[in-house]
Amino acid sequence: MIKFTVLFFLLIVSGIANAAPDGKALFDKHCSACHGSEGKGGVGVPLSLPSFINSVSNEYLNRTIRVGRPGRIMPAFPQLSDAQVKAIVGHVRSWTDMPMVKFDSTPVTGDKKNGKELFLKRCAQCHGEDGKGGKGTGVTFSRKRDLPIIAPALNNSGFLASASDMMIKNTLIHGRDGTPMVSLLKAGLKEKDINDVVAYVRSFQKLETTSISDEKNGAAIIVESPYSLEETVENLKQAIENQNFKLIRTDYLEHGFVDEGKENKKQVVLHFCNFNFLFEALSIDPRVGMFLPCRVTVVEHEGKVQMMTINPMRLSKLFNNDGLNDACKAMTETYESILEDASL
Amino acid sequence: MNTFLKSFLLFCFVSANAVASDLIMARSPLSFSEAMTNLQVSLREHGYTVARVQRIDVGLTGMGYKTDMYRVVFVGKTDEIKYLTNKYPEMIPYLPPKVSIFAEGGDTLLVTANPMAFAMMVDDEKDRIIFQRWESDVYSVFDDFRRAE
Numbered sequence: 491m492i493k494f495t496v497l498f499f500l501l502i503v504s505g506i507a508n509a510a511p512d513g514k515a516l517f518d519k520h521c522s523a524c525h526g527s528e529g530k531g532g533v534g535v536p537l538s539l540p541s542f543i544n545s546v547s548n549e550y551l552n553r554t555i556r557v558g559r560p561g562r563i564m565p566a567f568p569q570l571s572d573a574q575v576k577a578i579v580g581h582v583r584s585w586t587d588m589p590m591v592k593f594d595s596t597p598v599t600g601d602k603k604n605g606k607e608l609f610l611k612r613c614a615q616c617h618g619e620d621g622k623g624g625k626g627t628g629v630t631f632s633r634k635r636d637l638p639i640i641a642p643a644l645n646n647s648g649f650l651a652s653a654s655d656m657m658i659k660n661t662l663i664h665g666r667d668g669t670p671m672v673s674l675l676k677a678g679l680k681e682k683d684i685n686d687v688v689a690y691v692r693s694f695q696k697l698e699t700t701s702i703s704d705e706k707n708g709a710a711i712i713v714e715s716p717y718s719l720e721e722t723v724e725n726l727k728q729a730i731e732n733q734n735f736k737l738i739r740t741d742y743l744e745h746g747f748v749d750e751g752k753e754n755k756k757q758v759v760l761h762f763c764n765f766n767f768l769f770e771a772l773s774i775d776p777r778v779g780m781f782l783p784c785r786v787t788v789v790e791h792e793g794k795v796q797m798m799t800i801n802p803m804r805l806s807k808l809f810n811n812d813g814l815n816d817a818c819k820a821m822t823e824t825y826e827s828i829l830e831d832a833s834l
Numbered sequence: 835m836n837t838f839l840k841s842f843l844l845f846c847f848v849s850a851n852a853v854a855s856d857l858i859m860a861r862s863p864l865s866f867s868e869a870m871t872n873l874q875v876s877l878r879e880h881g882y883t884v885a886r887v888q889r890i891d892v893g894l895t896g897m898g899y900k901t902d903m904y905r906v907v908f909v910g911k912t913d914e915i916k917y918l919t920n921k922y923p924e925m926i927p928y929l930p931p932k933v934s935i936f937a938e939g940g941d942t943l944l945v946t947a948n949p950m951a952f953a954m955m956v957d958d959e960k961d962r963i964i965f966q967r968w969e970s971d972v973y974s975v976f977d978d979f980r981r982a983e
Contacts, residue, residue, distance in 0.1 A: 518861075518980060519860075519977075523859035523860055523861045523943055523944075527861060527863065527941070532938055709924060710924045710925075710926075710927050710928075711927075743915075743929065743930070744912070744915065745885060746883070746884075746885025746886045746908060747883055747910065747912040747915060747930070748912060754919075757919060757926070761888075772904075776938075776943075777857065777934060777945045779890050779906055780932045780933070780934040780945060782906075783888075783890060787927055789919075789923060789926060791920075791923055796923070798923075798924070798926055800927040800928060807856075808856050808857065808947060809857065810857075
C-alpha cells in the first residue's frame with residue numbers, strides 16, 4: 491500500500507514537472523488584452539490573419555515576444571521561460587494549417603539611396619517618414635473596428651532585432667492580404683527596387699528613436715504654497731479656470747474610504763478636465779484614462795502646504811508609448827503653470 | 835521662475851529594465867456592466883474598498899468616440915492609504931490606486947499600474963511588503979476577471 495502511495499505521488503510530481511506550459515492560458519494572460527482572445531487585434535495588430543501568420547517564422551514570433559517593441563506599446567517579456575514562450579508561439583501557430591515558412595539569414599543588399607526615395611514615395615504615408623509607424627497602433631478601441639490597421643513602426647529596435655532581411659523582403663513582395671499593406675510586386679516594383687527598400691529599412695537600425703530621458707524626472711511635481719490650505723484650494727480653482735480647464739469636483743483623498751465627515755481634511759483633491767485634451771490623450775492610448783481627469787492634491791503636512799500632481803513625463807515610459815510624449819509634455823506644462831499660478 | 839517648483843528625484847519610478855510588467859492588463863469576454871460587477875465583487879473579496887467609480891467618458895461619444903463605457907475605479911485599503919500618504923507624501927498624487935475598465939467591442943478590458951512600480955518610491959524595506967501583496971492581489975483579481983463567465 492505504501493509502495494503504491496509513493497508511486498502515485500511520484501507520478502503526480504513527475505506529471506507536474508513534465509506538463510508543458512499551456513499556450514492558450516499564457517496567451518490569454520499575457521497577450522489577449524491587446525491582441526484579442528483569438529488574435530483578431532485590438533490595441534495590438536491582428537496575429538491570426540493568414541497573411542501574417544503564414545509569412546512569419548517561429549523565430550520572429552519568439553524574438554518579438556522577448557524584446558517587444560520599445561516605445562510602441564508592445565512590452566518585452568523577459569520574465570517568461572523558454573518553454574512558456576514556445577508554448578505561446580505554438581498557440582499562435584495553431585491558428586493556421588499551413589507549414590511554417592523559413593527564411594535564410596542572408597542579408598539583402600541594395601542601394602539605400604534609391605530605397606529611401608521609394609520609401610518616401612510608397613511607404614511613408616502609412617509607416618511615417620523615418621519609419622516611425624502610424625499614429626496609434628493596431629485597431630484601437632477608439633476607432634471603428636473596420637477601419638484599417640495602423641502601420642507598425644519599422645525603425646523600431648524590437649522589430650529590426652526580430653525580422654530578418656528575407657522576411658522583410660517577403661513581406662514587401664507579398665504584402666499582407668486583409669490589411670492595408672499591399673504587395674509591391676503587384677504594385678509594379680522590380681525585385682531590385684524591393685531589395686533597395688529592404689536595405690533602406692535595415693539602415694533604420696542606427697537611427698534609434700530617442701525618447702524622453704528618465705533621470706531628470708521625479709515621480710511627482712510638488713510645489714510649496716505660501717498660503718493656507720483653504721486659500722490654496724481657492725487659488726487653484728482660479729488657476730484651473732485661467733488655463734481653460736473645467737473643475738469637475740473637489741473632494742478629500744479619503745472620500746469613499748471612511749464615513750462622510752471623517753475624512754482627513756488636510757488632503758484635498760481637485761479634479762478637472764478639458765475635453766479636447768482628454769479626447770486626444772485617449773485616442774493616442776486608451777489606457778491613460780487611469781491618470782485622467784487631471785488632478786491636483788493639496789496637502790497640509792507638518793505645517794507646510796504643498797500642491798502635488800503626478801509627473802506626466804513618466805507616463806510614456808510606463809505605457810511604453812512614445813506617441814504619448816507630446817501629450818505628456820503638454821500636460822506637464824499645464825500642471826506646472828497651474829501650480830505656479832496658484833502659489834503666486 | 836521664482837517658485838518652489840521642485841521635482842523629486844526619487845529612485846526610478848518605472849525602471850527601464852524592470853523584469854515585471856509595469857502595467858497589468860486583462861481582457862474579459864463579458865459585457866461592460868457584467869464585467870464591472872465582477873470586478874467590484876472580486877476586489878471586495880480580496881479585502882479592498884471600492885471608494886469611487888469615476889466616469890471619464892462624459893462627452894466622449896459626442897466627440898465621435900466609439901464607446902462611452904469607460905470608468906476609473908478608485909480602490910484601496912483604508913489603513914494602508916492613511917499609512918502611506920503620511921509616510922511618503924510624494925506618493926500622494928498616485929493614491930488611491932486606480933483601475934481603468936473600458937469596453938472594446940463586446941469585450942471589456944482592465945488596466946492598472948503594477949503596484950511594484952510604486953515600491954520603488956519607498957525606502958523602508960518592510961513597507962515594500964505592502965506593494966508585493968498589492969501586486970499579488972492585482973494578479974489574482976485580474977485572473978478572476980479574465981476567467982469570469
